[in-house]
Amino acid sequence: KMLQITNLLAVCLLIPVIFSSPFELTEKYVKDFQDGIDRLVEVSDKTILQEESYKPENYDEEAALKDAEEFDFIVIGAGSSGAVVANRLSEVPEWKVLVLEAGAPESLYAQPPSMRNILLNTPYNWGYKSEPQEKACQGANDDRCNINTGRALGGSSAISKMIYTRGSGKDYDTWADLGNDGWCYKDVLPYFKKSEDAHLHKFDRKYHSQGGPLNVEEPQxxxxxxxxxxxxxxxxxxxxxxxxxxxxxxxxxxxLVTKGGRRSSVSRAYLETAKSRKNLSVRPFSQVTQILIAPHTKEANGVKYVHKGKLFIAKSKKEIIVSAGAINSPQLLMLSGIGPKEHLESLGLECIQDLAVGNNLKDHVxxxxxxxxxxxxxxxxxxxxxxxxxxxxxxxxxxxxxxxxxxxxxxxxxxxxxxxxxxxxxxxxxxxxxxxxxxxxxxxxxxxxxxxxxxxxxxxxxxxxxxxxxPKSTGTVRLHTKDPLNYPIINGNYLTDEEQV
Ligand SMILES: Cc1cc2nc3c(=O)[nH]c(=O)nc-3n(C[C@H](O)[C@H](O)[C@H](O)COP(=O)(O)OP(=O)(O)OC[C@H]3O[C@@H](n4cnc5c(N)ncnc54)[C@H](O)[C@@H]3O)c2cc1C
CATH class of the missing domain: 3.30.410 (Cholesterol Oxidase; domain 2)
Incomplete structure (x- = not known):
């Protein structure tokens, strides 16, 4: 496992070396780039994605508490949502914003979109699988589907298929009808347009716009x-x-969300462009293990996270944003005492708030x-x-x-x-x-x-x-153990809704 991470680090660290020289397409540059691609393929061939475990005796809580840093906002996860939130919050220079991301920075060699499939078996993917399914996944080993989930600056947008599909307007109107004010298509369309830099042959300005951070183009x-x-x-x-x-x-x-035929993850679009801001700290390889919540006031006031084998604590004065993705957000909330009481207590976790966390997993088959x-x-x-x-x-x-x-x-x-x-x-x-x-x-x-x-x-x-x-079938995310580095139990219950079979 260490070897894989070291390899991945080596692939990542080459980025500044190559970018530091003025760009010239020399034989050497082409060869170095091909070597970089080959190394990433090698990492993919050798990697066995598997869960880790947290050994409390290896971490010094007292030292972490003593050295705790304070921020206004802590953003957990630098994926599609976390990267945008961190960018927008750090527009206010007085706010100190910390972004904690479990995964690595993206590799330069992951930029050719054709590398997408290779990335799925590297540490850029958490490597989750569904529980064995009865009505789906029958062609998969052990009847368990892959639940590919990005683990990188950029999150799943660092390993995605890059298709820019907003969904139909009705999808958003349905969200609003369910009681989510501000989420109908008319309300969200200005934000889609604000985020977009459309470089399409032909497009309707009612739906698209130019000048935003996210480049949208046709296949090259x-x-x-x-x-x-x-x-x-x-x-x-x-x-x-x-x-x-x-x-x-x-x-x-x-x-596609690509820029000139290159993968353009949300991290590239929203974090790279904000990296000169002094009030924004982005920490890759930092996995949050618990949100610290005062049991009486029920106020979240900090997080514990592990970074390169060491435990850290960060305190927040204002808010903690949980943007760890559809699987890890419920996992982290449950680890922190927010979730179904019976389930948490069965694992020896104190339940701070009994909520149906992890109960409404919707995944498109x-x-x-x-x-x-x-x-x-x-x-x-x-x-x-x-x-x-x-x-x-x-x-x-x-x-x-x-x-x-x-x-x-x-x-x-x-x-x-x-x-x-x-x-x-x-x-x-x-x-x-x-x-x-x-x-x-x-x-x-x-x-x-x-x-x-x-x-x-x-x-x-x-x-x-x-x-x-x-999908009408609804699944669950549950904790396997109270170990924060263990994989959660993901049960999609795919195709169990008769109407859709
Ligand atoms: C293989 C694949 C292909 C896809 N293709 C497309 C596509 O073509 N078009 C499309 O629109 N959508 C696609 N998607 C879906 C899209 O990428 C996701 O819906 C979107 O990225 C989700 O954003 P998010 O911010 O919720 O989560 P993510 O982008 O997954 O970000 C969550 C981040 O949180 C980090 N994290 C998790 N737990 C912790 C923790 N405890 N501490 C610190 N960090 C943590 C993760 O490592 C990750 O970086 C694809 C997804 C995958 C996996």
Whole structure:
């Protein structure tokens, strides 16, 4: 484990060395970059993602308390939400803001979007798996689906597929109807626009805008698959729509959160740009183990965190923002005494507030079985030329995120005529890129891979992944033990709602 982290550190630390020289695409630069990519692939090949454990005897609480630092705000997790909150809070120079992130800074070599699948088996992913499922995950080892979850500055946006999909306006209106004032689409649209820097060929200014931190662009690599899919959609009577525009149903070219063909995580967009602010401290490799809450006033006033084998305490004068993601936020709240009383007490944790934390897990299932193989073969070109093309102008196969086209469709089962209930993601090659690819992404069983995809390895083809965007099945996140470094128990209860099967 230490070896993996050291390797990852080495890959990260190369960033300043390379950036410090004026940019020139020399033979040496290209070779160094390829070596960096190769090292990241090696880390991915060797890594076994597994939980750690917290041994109290290794940590000095008294020393941590004595050296406790004080901030106005503490943001837990530097993912898509935490990075934005930290940026906005630290706009106020008088507020001292601390960001604690369990994962590493992103590697320069993770920037080609085509590296996405490799990252899934590195410490940039927590490595969670669902509990064995009865109605889903039957093609996965032990019937356990991968629950890929980013662990990096940038969080899941550092390992995501980079598709910029806001969801349909109705999704937000439903949130507002559930009692969340300020969350209907009309209310959130100005913030989407404020965050965006749209570099799209054509876009509707009612929905898009320019000048924000998050670059949004179309894929930088032209693909025959995309054209064929959009044409097929039109033949079936669907409109070609703009992915985040007026029309919610149709086929579309994806919009991507990339910048000039390079991954542009939320951390790059929101933390990098704020790093000169003296009132903002961003600490990677810092995992919060507990939120400190005064039992009587029930006021959160600090956190404990481990950083490179040492325990630290940070105090907050104003607020603590829990932005540790859909799995780790409930885990951390429960570890801190906020959660279902019976569950916490069964593990020997004091319950400060009895709440249904971890009770409403919604996860969108994907059906992987629609695979197409074409008679045509394409050459992806020479590896070195592809790298040069990407380094020069962010184009070519290395800029591919693995998503060629999208469809937002309404099935006959839907009761809503105006909004999609199924999404298609067209993925080139996809599952016939080899067993390692399929296992990293979906924990697929080898015999299943061999019986379905192996015969098509190397052929031009694609998979059409069918996504259920509004799952009705509801799962849970629970603690396995009270050890803060153990993995939580994640039970998606996928496809248990009969209506959606
Ligand atoms: C493989 C993958 C592909 C995806 N593809 C897309 C896509 O194409 N389009 C799209 O819109 N969405 C996509 N998503 C989803 C999207 O990335 C997430 O919805 C979004 O990033 C969630 O943001 P968040 O801030 O809630 O959590 P995250 O971004 O996951 O951030 C949580 C952060 O908190 C940190 N953390 C957790 N626990 C602690 C702790 N105890 N102490 C300190 N830090 C902690 C984590 O390490 C992480 O960095 C994808 C997600 C994954 C995993």
């Amino acid at each position: 690599h032209n693909s025959k698959l995309r054209e064929a899919f959009l044409q097929a959609g039109q033949e079936l009577g669907y409109k070609v729509i703009e992915a985040n525009g007026e029309e919610p149903i149709g086929v579309a070219t994806p919009q 994907v059906f992987l079985g629609m695979n197409l193989v074409s008679n045509e073969t394409i050459s992806e070109g020479d590896q070195k030329e592809n790298l040069i093309s990407w380094l020069k102008d962010g184009k070519g196969p290395l800029s591919q995120t693995g998503v060629e086209a999208l469809a937002f469709l309404k099935t006959d089962a839907s009761k809503d005529a105006k909004h999609p209930d199924i999404k298609f993601i067209v993925v080139p090659h996809a599952m016939n890129l080899g067993y390692d690819y399929a296992k990293r992404e979906y924990n697929i069983r080898k015999e299943l891979y061999d019986s379905i995809w192996a015969a098509n390895e190397g052929k031009l083809g694609c998979s059409i992944f069918v996504v259920l965007p509004h």
